Amino acid sequence: MADISSLKESVLVYLDRSGGLQKLADDCRPLNDTQQTEAVYRFRVLVNPSDLIEMDPRLGDCVLHDPLRATGLFQSVCFLAIKTLSLTDKIHTASQVNVSLNFTHLPPFPEYTLDLSGFHQVYGPMRPVSMEGAVIAITRVTKYTQGARFLCTDDDCPGSTGFHHIRVHAPGATESATVRNDFSCMICSSQLKEDVKFRVLGETDKQLVELIHVEALDVLRGRRQSSFRYQSVTLFLRDELCHSMTIGRLYRVVGIPVLVHQWPSITWSVEANSVQPWEPQPLPPGCRKESPRFLELSERVAPSPWRFPAIVAHCFGLDLTPPGLYNTLKLCLLLSLVQTRTDADDPSLDLLVVTADTLVLDRLMAYSLSLACRGVRHQASAEMFASLSRDERGAGTANIHAGSALLASGGICMLGDLSFYRKDKLDYIQSVLESRSVSVFIPGKKYGEEADQQLSFPVQCNFWALTDSSQRSGRADSAVLGTAETGPVPAQLAETFGLVVQCGDRVGERGAVAQALHTLQQAVQPGSHPHPSCWEFSTEDYQELVARSRGLQVELSPEAKKLIHGYYMASRRARTRSQGVKISLASIKLLISLAEAHCKLCLRTKVVEEDAVIAVLLCENSVTLKHGRASALVIPPDAVFPCDLEDVDGLQRRDAALDELHQIILRFVYTFAPGADAYITEE
Numbered sequence: 244m245a246d247i248s249s250l251k252e253s254v255l256v257y258l259d260r261s262g263g264l265q266k267l268a269d270d271c272r273p274l275n276d277t278q279q280t281e282a283v284y285r286f287r288v289l290v291n292p293s294d295l296i297e298m299d300p301r302l303g304d305c306v307l308h309d310p311l312r313a314t315g316l317f318q319s320v321c322f323l324a325i326k327t328l329s330l331t332d333k334i335h336t337a338s339q340v341n342v343s344l345n346f347t348h349l350p351p352f353p354e355y356t357l358d359l360s361g362f363h364q365v366y367g368p369m370r371p372v373s374m375e376g377a378v379i380a381i382t383r384v385t386k387y388t389q390g391a392r393f394l395c396t397d398d399d400c401p402g403s404t405g406f407h408h409i410r411v412h413a414p415g416a417t418e419s420a421t422v423r424n425d426f427s428c429m430i431c432s433s434q435l436k437e438d439v440k441f442r443v444l445g446e447t448d449k450q451l452v453e454l455i456h457v458e459a460l461d462v463l464r465g466r467r468q469s470s471f472r473y474q475s476v477t478l479f480l481r482d483e484l485c486h487s488m489t490i491g492r493l494y495r496v497v498g499i500p501v502l503v504h505q506w507p508s509i510t511w512s513v514e515a516n517s518v519q520p521w522e523p524q525p526l527p528p529g530c531r532k533e534s535p536r537f538l539e540l541s542e543r544v545a546p547s548p549w550r551f552p553a554i555v556a557h558c559f560g561l562d563l564t565p566p567g568l569y570n571t572l573k574l575c576l577l578l579s580l581v582q583t584r585t586d587a588d589d590p591s592l593d594l595l596v597v598t599a600d601t602l603v604l605d606r607l608m609a610y611s612l613s614l615a616c617r618g619v620r621h622q623a624s625a626e627m628f629a630s631l632s633r634d635e636r637g638a639g640t641a642n643i644h645a646g647s648a649l650l651a652s653g654g655i656c657m658l659g660d661l662s663f664y665r666k667d668k669l670d671y672i673q674s675v676l677e678s679r680s681v682s683v684f685i686p687g688k689k690y691g692e693e694a695d696q697q698l699s700f701p702v703q704c705n706f707w708a709l710t711d712s713s714q715r716s717g718r719a720d721s722a723v724l725g726t727a728e729t730g731p732v733p734a735q736l737a738e739t740f741g742l743v744v745q746c747g748d749r750v751g752e753r754g755a756v757a758q759a760l761h762t763l764q765q766a767v768q769p770g771s772h773p774h775p776s777c778w779e780f781s782t783e784d785y786q787e788l789v790a791r792s793r794g795l796q797v798e799l800s801p802e803a804k805k806l807i808h809g810y811y812m813a814s815r816r817a818r819t820r821s822q823g824v825k826i827s828l829a830s831i832k833l834l835i836s837l838a839e840a841h842c843k844l845c846l847r848t849k850v851v852e853e854d855a856v857i858a859v860l861l862c863e864n865s866v867t868l869k870h871g872r873a874s875a876l877v878i879p880p881d882a883v884f885p886c887d888l889e890d891v892d893g894l895q896r897r898d899a900a901l902d903e904l905h906q907i908i909l910r911f912v913y914t915f916a917p918g919a920d921a922y923i924t925e926e
Contacts, residue, residue: 246301247316249301250299250301250302250305250316251316251319251320253298253299253301253302254302254316254317254320255320255324256298256299257294257295257298257299257302258288258317258320258321258324260294260298261289261291261294263288263289264324266288267286267321267324267325267330268328268330270286271325271330271331272330274331274333275331275332275333280333280441281333281390281441281443282339282390282391282392282406282409282438282441282442282443283338283339283340283341283389283390283391283392283409283411283443284333284334284339284340284341285341285342285343285389285390285482286321286340286341286342286343287343287345287483288317288321288342288343288344288345289345289347290306290344290345290346290347291347291348292306292307292346292347292348292349292350293348293350302316306344307349307350307355307370307371308370309370310344310369310370310371310414310499311369311413311414313344314342314343314344317342317344318337318340318341318342319337321340321342322334322336322337322339322340325340335405335406336405336406336407336409338406338407338408338409338411339406339409341389341390341411343482344516345516345517346371346497346516346517347517348373348497349371349372349373349497355371355372355373356372356373356374357372357373357374357500358374358456359374359375359376359454359455359456359473359474359476360456360458360459360473369414369499369500369501370499371497371498371499371516372497372498372499372500373495373496373497374454374476374495374496374498374513375457375493375494375495375496375521376454376455376456376457376476376493376494376496377454377455377456377457377459377460377491377492377493377494377650378452378453378454378488378489378490378491378492378493378494378645379453379454379455379475379490379491379644379645379650380452380453380475380490380642380643380644380645381450381451381452381453381488381490381642381643382450382451382452382634382640382641382642382643383450383640383641383643383685383696383698384448384449384450384485384486385448385449385450385640386448386449387412387448387449387481388412388421388422388442388443389411389412389421389443389482390409390410390411390412390421390442390443391409391410391421391422391437391438391441391442391443392406392408392409392437392438392441392442393408393409393410393426393435393436393437393438394408394435394436394437394438395407395408395428395430395431395433395434395435396428396433396434396435396436397428397431397433400428400430400431400433401430402428402429402430402431402435407429407430408426408428408429408435410422410426412481414499414501414514422437422442424436424437448481448482448485449479449480449481449485450479450480450481450484450485450486451477451478451479451480451634451642452477452478452480452488452515453475453476453477453478453642454475454476454477454478454494454496455473455474455475455476456473457493457523458473459473460617460619460650463618463619463620463647463650463651464609464612464613464618464619464620476512476513477510477511477512477513478496478498478512478513478514478515479512479513479514479515480515480518481514481515484515484517484518487518488518489652489700489701490629490643490645490649490700491645491649491650491651491652491700491703492520492652492653493520493521493522493523494518494519494520494521495518495519495520495521496513496515496516496517496518496519497515497516497517497518498513498514498515498516499513499514499516500512500513501513501514536778536779536780536784537555537780537784537787537788537846540554540555540778541846544894547894547898548845548851548853548854549853549857549897549898549901550894550897550898551844551845551846552574552577552841552844552845552857553570553574553884553888553894553897554778554888554894555577555780555788555844556570556573556574556577556884557570557573557888558778558780559573559576559577559780559785560573560607560610560611562610562769563603563606563607563610564603564607566888567884567887567888567889569604569607569746570881570883570884570888571744571746571861571881571883571884572596572604572607572744572746573607574883574884575592575594575742575744575861576594576607576608576611576707577611577789577844578592578837578840578841578844579592579593579594579655579705579707579840580611580614580615580655580789580793581789581792581793581840581843581844582705582793582836582837582839582840582843583615583616583617583653583654583655583704583705583793584653584703584793591679591703591704591705591706591741591836592705592741592742592833592836592837592840593676593705593706593707593708593739593740593741593742594705594706594707594708594740594741594742594744595708595709595710595732595737595740595742595743595744596608596707596708596709596710596744596745596746597710597712597743597744597745597746597868598709598710598711598712598745598746599711599712599713600746601660601709601711603762604709604746605659605660605709608657608707608709609657611655611707612655612657612707613782614782614785614786614789615654615655615789616653616654616790616793617650617651617652617653617654617655618651618654618655618656618657619647619648619650619651619654619655619656619657619704620647620657620659621647621648621656621657621658621659622647622659623659623663623664623668625646625647626644626646626647627646627647627648627658627668627671627672628646628647628648628649628671628675628681628702629643629644629645629646629649629681629683629700630643630644630646631643631644631683631685631690632644633690640690640691640692641685641689641690643683643685643698648675648681648702648704648706649681649700649702651704652702652703652704653703653704654704654705655704655705655706655707656704656705656706656707657706657707657708658672658706658707658708658709659708659709660708660709660710660711661708661709661710661731661732661736662710662711662731662732669732669733669736672706672736672739673733673735673736673739675702676706676736676739676740677739679701679702679703680699680700680701680702681699681700681702682697682698682699683697683698683699683700684696684697685697685698706740708740710731710732710737711731712745734869737869738869741829741833741836741865742833742837742861742862742865743865743868743869744864744865744868745868745880788844791846792843792844792846793843795842795843795846795847795848796848797839797842797843797847797848797849797850798848798849798850799835799838799839799850800849800850800851800852802851802852802855803838803850803851803852803854803855806852806855806856806859806908806909806912807831807834807835807838807855807858807859808831809912809916810834810855810859810908810911810912811826811830811831811834812912812915812916813876813911813912813914813915813916814826814830814863814866814876814915816915816916817875817876817911817915818866818870826866830862830866833858833862834855834858834859834862835858837857837858837861837862838850838854838855838857838858839854841854841857841858842854852905853901853905856901856904856905856908857883857901859908860878860882860883860904861883863876863878863882864878864880864882864883875911875914875915876907876908876911877907878904878907882904884897885897885900885901886900
């Protein structure tokens with residue numbers, strides 16, 4: 244008893260120091276304003292284990308290793324505080340006080356960490372642990388009983404009135420553990436019956452979530468087969484934690500593992516205690532492994548704002564394609580990789596590649612996918628967005644499983660060749676690309692609800708796709724630069740992709756021979772690069788470059804803003820007047836996203852005017868390929884790489900060509916955007 248009294252005294256001191264008593268008083272104040280009396284009142288108490296251990300090691304040990312006992316101590320102290328301070332007259336017994344201990348964190352030791360890649364679902368101590376993973380499935384919110392009042396059937400027993408028999412939900416308990424018809428009175432052993440009008444439902448109810456180790460998603464890249472088998476964990480989210488997790492995102496969860504007995508089986512799950520968004524943190528700048536080859540290259544070409552990304556793209560994917568063959572596509576792939584983010588307001592860099600050689604470019608895109616922070620190679624027969632199944636944990640509701648696009652949140656979803664998709668799938672892809680969200684319809688009758696429900700989930704990934712231009716749709720090609728022959732892909736779908744890049748049609752016989760020779764060379768001598776004009780960069784070097792570029796925070800310079808705005812206004816007026824093509828507001832977001840990505844790829848933090856020039860050239864080529872008939876801004880088909888980069892002279896010729904295109908863009912802006920000369924200074 245002395246030990247319990249000492250622990251309760253420590254609880255009271257902690258509540259007083261941490262502001263818990265004041266919060267308890269604030270939570271009790273609204274209870275006095277209502278006329279309704281409930282069986283149970285729930286109070287959340289924030290617990291900092293570090294402060295507890297520093298104040299009273301015994302209490303800290305109790306909270307970390309026996310949370311049910313600690314909850315009872317906090318419940319008793321809170322009840323005494325409510326009665327002593329006369330905070331409310333609605334609470335008559337300690338059983339009516341339902342205390343929920345919410346941990347701010349756990350000690351950073353292995354004993355308090357649950358590794359989802361190596362855990363075993365067996366009985367263990369019921370104590371809080373921390374885990375990290377990705378959400379692969381989620382249910383809709385359902386009701387659960389938070390507490391109930393029972394009365395003795397013997398009218399002469401004191402338990403037939405008052406609040407002597409209160410049942411509250413405990414971690415891991417099923418609904419039948421809280422509400423059942425075979426409970427007995429603790430006073431006279433007579434049968435208890437529930438006072439239904441005092442049943443308390445959860446504040447925001449219950450939700451089930453499937454969490455899996457983030458490394459399990461690497462299997463979806465499709466490049467390597469793993470002998471490991473990953474097992475998902477079921478989380479129970481209750482009350483204020485509902486809606487705190489989004490499908491496809493990464494989270495750090497503090498929870499209590501429990502065994503749920505549902506005869507004849509026993510299931511293992513975790514009662515979530517706190518949820519925080521989580522992203523794997525890279526090494527600090529002082530410990531991060533930098534690629535010395537890229538650092539050396541950056542120093543050598545520092546005077547030119549265009550040469551570093553040009554050489555990086557030129558030497559990219561040399562195991563698959565010879566240098567110089569698909570430089571524009573390689574640059575676009577790298578820009579899309581470094582511009583993958585999970586913010587809802589960030590524009591996406593979706594890429595549609597039009598080519599007659601889908602095999603080689605599919606391999607190039609698959610290789611690029613391995614550099615993404617998260618990548619999913621979607622199969623045409625698999626589920627792309629979301630699917631439904633019945634929950635197996637007894638909730639009786641729909642379980643929503645993430646498809647490829649939702650699993651690729653914050654990364655790349657590679658669709659592959661769109662000619663393998665049915666028309667209804669292509670229409671669905673078009674709808675999602677336009678709205679950047681996916682809707683899931685849940686029939687109520689099928690999943691135990693009275694009404695149907697439709698849920699919407701944001702789609703926050705970049706899409707890569709291929710289309711075979713050899714499958715002609717009957718449109719005529721332009722001899723210079725016109726509407727791209729997108730094969731089986733409708734023009735409306737091609738319009739929803741931010742960038743359309745045409746590859747192969749202009750390579751000609753020389754490019755086909757170069758590709759054939761390169762493929763034979765790699766077959767005879769794998770990994771050899773007999774190209775004197777190329778730097779030697781490994782896959783690990785590119786991984787480090789992409790990871791470092793993604794982490795940069797960039798800012799638009801006034802000059803870049805002015806050029807992007809001026810081109811956007813001029814392009815809208817020029818194309819609307821001459822062709823009737825409407826340039827939407829998404830175009831300016833795409834321009835900004837491209838300029839920022841090019842700046843990141845250059846390892847800079849300031850978006851300069853030259854970055855905006857590359858963005859304009861890529862967008863102008865893409866718009867012309869989509870709609871045909873080049874606007875008054877006439878640029879060559881391969882404007883970003885107008886010449887071969889075989890040596891330093893090639894880089895100098897490219898710089899000179901881009902400088903000339905820069906001036907052409909400025910003249911285009913002055914002509915079709917009156918007043919542009921007031922905010923753009925011509926060089």
